[in-house]
Amino acid sequence: MARAISKVTVVILDLHVHTFYSKGRRIFHDGLASPKQMVKQAKRIGLDGISITDHNTTEGWKEARQYGKKYGILIIPGEEIDTVDGHLLALGIQETIKPGMILEDTLDEIHEQGGLGIAAHPFDIAGCGLRSFARLTDGLEAFNAMNIDRVINRKAKRFARRYSLPVTAGSDAHTTDMLGYGRTEVRANDVDGVLKEIKRGHTILHERYMPTHVILNYSVARLKLSYFYLLDYMDHNYKWPKRYVGKKILSLVDKSPGTIDYLFRIIAYLGLIAVSSYAMLREFLYLFKED
Structure with a gap:
């Protein structure tokens, strides 16, 4: 033990x-x-x-x-x-x-x-x-x-x-x-x-x-390590055009680290803003429901 x-x-x-x-x-x-x-x-x-x-x-x-x-x-x-x-x-x-x-x-x-x-x-x-x-x-x-x-x-x-x-x-x-x-x-x-x-x-x-940058670094590293697994998953589970778009987005991961990281950070922060806004709306509705 x-x-x-x-x-x-x-x-x-x-x-x-x-x-x-x-x-x-x-x-x-x-x-x-x-x-x-x-x-x-x-x-x-x-x-x-x-x-x-x-x-x-x-x-x-x-x-x-x-x-x-x-x-x-x-x-x-x-x-x-x-x-x-x-x-x-x-x-x-x-x-x-x-x-x-x-x-x-x-x-x-x-x-x-x-x-x-x-x-x-x-x-x-x-x-x-x-x-x-x-x-x-x-x-x-x-x-x-x-x-x-x-x-x-x-x-x-x-x-x-x-x-x-x-x-x-x-x-x-x-x-x-x-x-x-x-x-x-x-x-x-x-x-x-x-x-x-x-x-x-x-x-x-x-x-x-x-x-946020810690979560972002983890996300990119995870995608890189899982690259071929993800390609296989898309081939077996995604239909065109979703499969095509997914593979194009995934290919950007190979360009990190580099200038592409600025794009990842922008996406991450936009995601944070979107999630936070959605959460505030849900919280308001939750409190309204309780009242």
Whole structure:
């Protein structure tokens, strides 16, 4: 298992971390760093521990254990599970829990392994969060540093208060540069202690939003690594002219780094403005509906 801290003390954790064991359906490469790289980065930036929560696999945290011992970083076993109802972080489990089950069955399997089920980015604009189903979980990720739609995190906190749910923060880090923006503080000396404190709601959240350029750099690197997978996906799933346009846009990635990065940044910032505007409208409608 991971290292235990010698006495009960304050520990700062990033509870949402991916490694290269995380794979995507369309864009194959999701996490880009190795478990060792993530652990070393955690040490470098002053974290006491991380939870490796790769998509639908526990291979990442199992590999990270040896490096946790070497670098003095507490490794909390984890997995981000694709349930039928949305994404769920499983903290403190030992074996992989298969995706594709309904939320209640997934939670049962997590609890059988002595873990906690935490709703990941429950109101994600991409639609992969649990939304109202989050009330059934053991806790809620009230701050996700990768959410460029900041209204989503405020909505998550309000939801947690309404249903008296414990809260956590996480970076949703997919590269070393993305680590440490969302941090959860607890008083504990080992994994069991961390889980107990989260369950009791004894957490303090440290929140910094991930800079747009960090997300942009990750997106470009991910597309580059997944280039041929994406071409194959387009060939099998896109019809003309969507396939033609998609390939033309993808070809721009090969020109990065370079002047094309200015275009990527413009697109990214325009996207940020669009998402933020949409989020403000949704928030207004949400508040109006509540009234």
